[in-house]
Structures are given as structure tokens and as C-alpha cells.
Amino acid sequence: MSEGEQGGAGTGPDAAATPASDAHAPRGPRGPYRKTEERRRQILDQAVVVFARRGYHSGSLREIARGVGMTVPGILHHFGDKESLFQAVLAERDQRVRQAAGDVSEQNLIEQFRAVMRAVADEPGLSSLYTIVSAEATDHEHPAHGDFRERYAENARGVIPALIAGQQDGTVRADLDVMQAARVIPAVMDGLQQQWLLDATFDLETAFDDFLRGYLLPR
Structure with missing residues (x-):
């Protein structure tokens, strides 16, 4: 044992x-x-x-x-x-x-994403923890497998209404597939964090901001 x-x-x-x-x-x-x-x-x-x-x-x-x-x-x-x-x-x-x-309740969705990414950048140890463990958790036998599946699913469920609200108020492009975006955005966040952990000179926040502008904002 x-x-x-x-x-x-x-x-x-x-x-x-x-x-x-x-x-x-x-x-x-x-x-x-x-x-x-x-x-x-x-x-x-x-x-x-x-x-x-x-x-x-x-x-x-x-x-x-x-x-x-x-x-x-x-x-x-x-x-x-x-x-x-x-x-x-x-x-x-x-x-x-x-x-x-901090309190993101009064921020629009894009500002919330930026706030979370800034928080991640301020705590590299926590980013490393999440990156390593989420990769491990792809193994069905891992104790966090179910937890991480539910985390991603719950995150998507929460993001979809916010994306729709953004489309309605004009802060998110109207032609965005919100179902797909709810999965793409966390995947991009995770991938950028991994690159940042491998290379500390990588500008995590700027790269994520570029993604948000190109993917979410009205064209």
C-alpha cells in the first residue's frame, strides 16, 4: 500500500x-x-x-x-x-x-478573462500546478479525472450565457459560435500558460489580449 x-x-x-x-x-x-x-x-x-x-x-x-x-x-x-x-x-x-x-461581477466577459489571466501570471506556482495536473488527469484512473472533466464542462456552461450577453450588448462579435468558443477560450488560456511556464520571457498577457481581440471582438 x-x-x-x-x-x-x-x-x-x-x-x-x-x-x-x-x-x-x-x-x-x-x-x-x-x-x-x-x-x-x-x-x-x-x-x-x-x-x-x-x-x-x-x-x-x-x-x-x-x-x-x-x-x-x-x-x-x-x-x-x-x-x-x-x-x-x-x-x-x-x-x-x-x-x-478580484471582484469581476461588475466587469464584462472580456475584462473577466483578462483579470483571470493577470491573476494566473501573478501566481506562477498555481499555473504550474494546474498545467501539470490537468495533463495527468487525462488518465481515466487519475483521482482528478472526473474533477477536471466537470471543471471544463462547468466553465463552458458558465461562459456560454456570458458570450451571448456580449453578443447582445455588442462587445462580442455576432457571428461567434458560442458553444465552440466556450471550449476554445479555456484551451487557449491553458496553452498560453504552458508556453509561459516553458519560457518566462513569453508575454502571456499580451498574447492572450491579442487572441481576445482577434477572436471575440466585433470586426
Whole structure:
């Protein structure tokens, strides 16, 4: 049995609150629970580094544990098994990209795409993680295979209405096949990221902007 198959156990208050309400406001975790959360954060950060460098199969719990000064059983105490830790890493990647992209709810679709690509450029480790793992996940036996299939499908489902809205308001060309575009755009984003990871001098954001102008904007 591999180390990844062995199992184990297991915001702050509003700044505008009045002094009276502060006395009863919920506080962040304290004591042992806070230490547990801090340790989980350390493990996640190190797991992002290891999986981004080596992928899921080659990235070992032993290397992650060594990076945070723990044992493999200690890692398993917090995350149960390697696959659970890996799923937590993917969720962490998504959260970091969303935070880096900022609030895109008031932006049009093209501005949203640009914001996401800027966020990716600011976090090369997360880009590496996604690129390596998405390639691994083409294997039907990979633990993230179903996850990545659903990610791409869900992304397409979300992009199609936004593309249609863009056609209606004139920001997206009217003759665009939105069903096809919903798959093409993420594929281009992934491919550009791969080239950028191979050659740091490659201007990722400019290349993506050129693509958006040529593919999406009205002619």
C-alpha cells in the first residue's frame, strides 16, 4: 500500500462594529484549534509547491511532510489521505486565483478573462500546478479525472450565457459560435500558460489580449 492510500483521522468580525457589539462579536479560532488551522495552512502551502513541481503521482507525502517538519502520519492526521490533500490543494488554487482576480461581477466577459489571466501570471506556482495536473488527469484512473472533466464542462456552461450577453450588448462579435468558443477560450488560456511556464520571457498577457481581440471582438 502506498503512503497516499493510508488513512488517518480526521472571518473575523465586521470592522465597523461598535465597541458594545465587539464584546460579543465572534472571534477567530484560538488555542489548539488555531494551531491546527495554522498547521493545515502550512501543509497546504507546501503541498501546492510539491504538486506544482512534481504532479500528483510523483509528489509524495514524504516530501510534503519534510517541507513542514512533520511526519507522514502527521500529514494524514490533518487530511486523511493523499487524495484528500490533493483535492484541498485544487480548492486552494481556485480560491487564490479568485482572490487575485478580484471582484469581476461588475466587469464584462472580456475584462473577466483578462483579470483571470493577470491573476494566473501573478501566481506562477498555481499555473504550474494546474498545467501539470490537468495533463495527468487525462488518465481515466487519475483521482482528478472526473474533477477536471466537470471543471471544463462547468466553465463552458458558465461562459456560454456570458458570450451571448456580449453578443447582445455588442462587445462580442455576432457571428461567434458560442458553444465552440466556450471550449476554445479555456484551451487557449491553458496553452498560453504552458508556453509561459516553458519560457518566462513569453508575454502571456499580451498574447492572450491579442487572441481576445482577434477572436471575440466585433470586426
